[in-house]
Amino acid sequence: MNRDPLATPPIDDADVPAWVAATGVDGLVDLHVHFLPDRMLQKVWAFFDQAEQNYGRPWPIHYREPEQTRIDLLRGFGVRTFAPLVYPHKPDMAAWLTSWALEWAAEVPEAVPTATIYPEDSVTSYLGDALDAGARAVKVHVQVGDFDPRDPRLDRAWGLIAEAGVPAIVHCGDGPRQGTYTGMDVFTEVLRRHPRLTAVIAHAGLPEYDRTLQLVDRFENVHLDTTMVGTPYTQEFAPVPDDWPARLVAVADRVVLGTDFPNIPYGYHEQLAAIAGWAAADDRLGAPFLRSVLHDAPARLLGV
Numbered sequence: 012m013n014r015d016p017l018a019t020p021p022i023d024d025a026d027v028p029a030w031v032a033a034t035g036v037d038g039l040v041d042l043h044v045h046f047l048p049d050r051m052l053q054k055v056w057a058f059f060d061q062a063e064q065n066y067g068r069p070w071p072i073h074y075r076e077p078e079q080t081r082i083d084l085l086r087g088f089g090v091r092t093f094a095p096l097v098y099p100h101k102p103d104m105a106a107w108l109t110s111w112a113l114e115w116a117a118e119v120p121e122a123v124p125t126a127t128i129y130p131e132d133s134v135t136s137y138l139g140d141a142l143d144a145g146a147r148a149v150k151v152h153v154q155v156g157d158f159d160p161r162d163p164r165l166d167r168a169w170g171l172i173a174e175a176g177v178p179a180i181v182h183c184g185d186g187p188r189q190g191t192y193t194g195m196d197v198f199t200e201v202l203r204r205h206p207r208l209t210a211v212i213a214h215a216g217l218p219e220y221d222r223t224l225q226l227v228d229r230f231e232n233v234h235l236d237t238t239m240v241g242t243p244y245t246q247e248f249a250p251v252p253d254d255w256p257a258r259l260v261a262v263a264d265r266v267v268l269g270t271d272f273p274n275i276p277y278g279y280h281e282q283l284a285a286i287a288g289w290a291a292a293d294d295r296l297g298a299p300f301l302r303s304v305l306h307d308a309p310a311r312l313l314g315v
C-alpha cells in the first residue's frame with residue numbers, strides 16, 4: 012500500500028527516510044542547519060545548557076554528537092542538500108568564520124558554501140570575496156550578533172547580497188529572546204532600502220508570525236523558513252495562529268524547510284511532522300505544498 016505522507020507524518024527519526032520517499036521528493040533540502048568549528052560549537056551547547064537561566068526553559072540539545080555523526084544523521088534522514096550556517100557574536104569573527112564555512116562545505120558534498128556578515132569596515136571586502144568564491148547563502152544573526160541591520164557599514168553588503176541573488180537567512184525575530192535590534196519593524200527598513208533582496212526570515216519571525224507574513228506578502232523576494240515553527244516545543248511559548256495553514260496559502264511557494272539541526276531540543280522528525288500537519292490542514296496546500304517546502308522552494312533559492 013502506498014503511504015499517504017499527509018495522513019501519516021513521521022513518528023520518529025527512523026521513520027523519516029520512508030516518509031520522505033512517500034512524499035515523492037528527490038531528497039530534502041534543509042536551508043537552515045548549523046555546523047561550526049568544534050570549540051565554538053561546544054560553547055554554543057554550553058550556552059543552551061544554561062537555557063533555563065537564559066531563555067526561561069530548558070533546551071537539551073538532541074544531537075550532541077561528533078561532527079561526522081551529525082553529517083551521517085542528515086544523510087540518513089534523506090537530506091540531499093543543506094546550508095550549514097555560521098554566525099558571529101562580536102567583531103573580527105565573520106571573515107574567518109566565512110572562510111571556515113567555505114572550506115568546510117568544499118569537503119561535504121551535500122553542503123552548499125555559506126557566508127556570514129557583521130557590521131565592520133571589512134564586511135564588503137570579505138563578503139564580496141565569499142560571493143566570488145561561490146557562497147550560495149548568507150546567515151545574518153541580528154539577535155546573537157546584537158547589531159543593527161540598518162548599520163551604514165552593512166548597506167553595501169545588503170546590496171551585494173541582493174545583486175548576487177543569494178538568500179540571506181536573517182534571524183531578526185524577537186525569539187527566543189528579544190534583542191536590541193530584533194523585530195520586524197527594524198528589518199522592514201532594510202527591505203525598504205533593498206526591496207529586491209532575497210531574504211529568508213528565520214523561524215518565520217517567531218513569535219511575530221503576522222508581521223512576517225505581511226513582509227512576505229509585501230516584498231516579492233522575501234521568504235520564511237520553518238525552523239522550529241509549529242513543533243510541540245515552540246507551540247508551548249510561541250504558538251502559530253490557529254489559521255496558520257490558511258494564511259500560508261497566499262505565500263505557499265515562499266515557505267522553505269529549515270530545522271536548526273543539530274541544536275534542537277527534539278528529534279528532526281518533529282519539524283517534518285509539523286509541516287505535514289499544515290499541508291494536511293488545508294486542501295489548497297496538500298502534497299504539492301509539502302514537496303515545495305521540503306525540496307523545490309529551498310532548492311530554487313540555493314540554486315541546486
Ligand SMILES: [Zn+2]
Nearest residue numbers: 043045238271
Ligand atoms: Zn539557526
